[in-house]
Amino acid sequence: MSGTRSIDELLTERIGLDPESVGSSLVSRGLEARMSALGLSDAKEYERHLIRSGEEFQALIEEVVVPESWFFRDDRPFTYLQDHVRSTWLAEPDRPPLRVLSLPCAAGEEPYSIAMALRDAGLPSTRFRVDAVDVSARSLARARLAIYGRNAFRGADLAFRSRHFKEQNGRFELDASVRNAVRLIQGNLLDPGLLANEPAYDIVFCRNLLIYFTDEARTQAWTNLLRLLAGSGLLFLGHADRLDLAGARLCPVGDKGTFAYRRAPASLPSPVRWKSIEPPSRTEPARPITRLNTSEANRSRLQASEIRPTSQAAPTPAIVKSSAPSPLLDQAAERADQGRYDEAAALCEQAMRESGPTARAYFLLGMVRQAAGDRSAAESSFQKAVYLDAQHDEALLALALLAQRRGDETSAIGYRRRAERALARKGVQ
Ligand SMILES: C[S@@+](CC[C@H](N)C(=O)[O-])C[C@H]1O[C@@H](n2cnc3c(N)ncnc32)[C@H](O)[C@@H]1O
Incomplete structure (x- = not known):
């Protein structure tokens, strides 16, 4: 069709679509x-009409977007969200309501899953609100109706369906109490004025859209996403959504399969995925043990004896300065990025044998262990990172989550508070 090329360009310019990504x-x-539908046979004529008519452009959008979605898609992000909320909003009843954004929301499957997950975790609807945005008016109309067929339920565990839906003739109608927790909004992720009057969100889900974008559109989308994400907020991406072009200052959090990220402290160099695991800048210079008070000195001796995997002849480390560049750790991050966790762990250990233990090395090792599914080794590594750098907010957050998973609420709250204080000291709100 002769008009396809420039229509492709229009779609790319206005909604970011990379036509090759959808075929x-x-x-x-x-x-x-x-x-x-318009009774036209000449593509050029259609193109002229399209350029003039916003209504026609919307009609074309409805034909070319991919509205595929289902409830609790991927599962793990929702479990992580529940854990996060248990150790934050549930533990601290005075917090203002949790603000969540689901963008794109398709026909409501994702934002309603978020609302169900939050309620099932024990957060009452008065303590959160989910804003749900999509460019497709057709999808939003389906979301408003909130009646779904079996295809919207694809997971193995469908217990939530009996709790939150009423079945009629093979269709499932969502309870009004869940529907009312979600505000549906038509909007375009590329619009620089999107939700401009809204305060930033504590949680942003942007899953399974960036994969359909051109590189340029993805960069524009990042600007918006980072504007909409609160300083201490969590961003959830889809498993195929690409972070690498963003240059966004984000660190991964959570287990493999969560695809959750939060901002790296402002002091860090532009990080991406595993490479983002850099040392937080120290607020105080490293001090030798002899100048610490007794309890600090005891703690540091404990660190030295517990942590040091190097030969006994090595000098007792003071709090090890962790910001030195380390090619071995960079290589470890690269291996981790490729899913080669054993090699990544071996490189972390080699780096520590050669240059002594650092918070960065232990934190990276912890992330690698966690991604490989070994939570107890991960926890021990994160603890060592925190021994070496008590302000290591990422290790503190990771420990909070692990404590939460074990059901140890008190430790989870303690770690999270320490992480928040560490972030505040670094100017990350
Ligand atoms: C594959 S669905 C993803 C839905 C949900 N986030 C999920 O992961 O299941 C993609 C959605 O992106 C929407 N979309 C496409 N371009 C958009 C844009 N520029 N701004 C906002 N939404 C867009 C489509 O209408 C569609 O509903």
């Missing part, structure tokens, strides 16, 4: 459907 036939079929 060129989707766009051609969409065009054909729209031309036949």
